[in-house]
Amino acid sequence: MKIYLGSDHGGFELKEVIEDYLKKEGYNVEDLGTHSEDSVDYPDFGIKVGEVVAKEEDSIGIVFCGTGIGISIAANKVKGVRCALCSDVFSAEMAKKHNKANVIALGGRVTGKDLGKRIVKAFLDEKFEGGRHTRRIDKIMNY
Ligand code: RB5
Numbered sequence: 001m002k003i004y005l006g007s008d009h010g011g012f013e014l015k016e017v018i019e020d021y022l023k024k025e026g027y028n029v030e031d032l033g034t035h036s037e038d039s040v041d042y043p044d045f046g047i048k049v050g051e052v053v054a055k056e057e058d059s060i061g062i063v064f065c066g067t068g069i070g071i072s073i074a075a076n077k078v079k080g081v082r083c084a085l086c087s088d089v090f091s092a093e094m095a096k097k098h099n100k101a102n103v104i105a106l107g108g109r110v111t112g113k114d115l116g117k118r119i120v121k122a123f124l125d126e127k128f129e130g131g132r133h134t135r136r137i138d139k140i141m142n143y
Contacts, residue, residue, distance in 0.1 A: 002059040004052050006032045006045035011064025014108035021117050046074025054080030061103035068107035075103050092119045096126035098133050
């Protein structure tokens with residue numbers, strides 16, 4: 001599984017922390033930017049990550065902006081993306097188990113570094129439960 005990361009300037013610092021963490025854990029990670037704290041537009045990075053994840057099987061995305069809100073909205077505009085904004089561990093687990101999220105969003109000005117790592121780990125460690133949840137996801141994806 002490949003993990004694509006993307007952020008604007010508001011999520012840059014947390015993205016760097018998560019990138020480090022994931023590499024140390026042995027994941028295959030690619031950082032699609034931004035690469036500094038200079039001001040950029042979050043839709044560019046949410047859409048960039050979303051497009052890659054929607055095309056590449058067995059890939060997931062983790063996107064970051066100040067709140068996680070803008071970049072999650074942007075990623076969700078890409079057909080095939082199910083992006084969940086997560087600011088707690090339980091939501092991250094459920095995003096995988098029930099919603100089969102293929103992208104999660106975190107807020108760099110909302111979520112601390114340690115909690116951010118726990119959220120990411122919870123999401124990666126869970127499995128989609130299938131069953132009735134497949135029907136519900138299909139309704140969204142077929143819209
Ligand atoms: C940038 O200042 C900020 O608006 C952005 O990072 C994000 O929080 C938008 O939702």
